[in-house]
Amino acid sequence: MTFPGGNRLKLIVESILFVADEPVEVAALARISGQSEASVLDIVDAIAAEFQGRGLRIQQSADAVQMVTAPEAAAYVEQFLGVEEDHRISHAALETLAIIAYKQPVSRTVIEAIRGVNCDRALASLRARGLVTEVGRAAAAGRPYLYGTTFRFLEHFGLEKPEDLPPLPEILEEQAAATEELDEQ
Numbered sequence: 001m002t003f004p005g006g007n008r009l010k011l012i013v014e015s016i017l018f019v020a021d022e023p024v025e026v027a028a029l030a031r032i033s034g035q036s037e038a039s040v041l042d043i044v045d046a047i048a049a050e051f052q053g054r055g056l057r058i059q060q061s062a063d064a065v066q067m068v069t070a071p072e073a074a075a076y077v078e079q080f081l082g083v084e085e086d087h088r089i090s091h092a093a094l095e096t097l098a099i100i101a102y103k104q105p106v107s108r109t110v111i112e113a114i115r116g117v118n119c120d121r122a123l124a125s126l127r128a129r130g131l132v133t134e135v136g137r138a139a140a141a142g143r144p145y146l147y148g149t150t151f152r153f154l155e156h157f158g159l160e161k162p163e164d165l166p167p168l169p170e171i172l173e174e175q176a177a178a179t180e181e182l183d184e185q
Helices: 010-017 026-033 039-051 070-083 090-101 108-115 120-128 153-155 168-178 180-184
Strands: 056-062 063-067 130-138 145-149
Touching: 010 026, 010 039, 010 063, 026 039, 026 063, 026 168, 039 056, 056 130, 063 070, 063 153, 090 108, 090 120, 090 145, 108 120, 108 145
Parallel strands: none
Antiparallel strands: 056 063, 130 145
16 A cells, blocks of 8 residues: 555554544554554654644653644634633642642642642542543552643643643742652652
């Protein structure tokens, strides 16, 4: 079979991402295409570069990718789809989300140590909105749940991958370093 432009892998990956409703694991793309995960990731990066400044984006996590609309067009897409979503997030939930985004994977204990207050309601709100999820369990006593951000988080904040978060101000980095002991306990 011949492929337009001669790039079979690019055609396969782009087509699958276009029709997928959910993030697609890189391993699945590699298996379906018969190529290595490294080759798939190279093609994903090439597609993402081509989409710069256009209406589509590629969002990436450590092991999955998803094609989404550009965040700059969100209001127009929502209007077209008739979506009226409440985008307001409480200050407490926003603080909790920031901690999770920058320290993921992170336990509730560490979040509460940083914030200085209980975070159950904020975590429940963020999970209900699909912005955070349980990503595993810590090796510490009691094996507490670890939380991380989701593709919905990336989409909501217009990021392609978690590494696109802006750097923390220096004072916050110092505070984060002071809590590293809690991560190890």
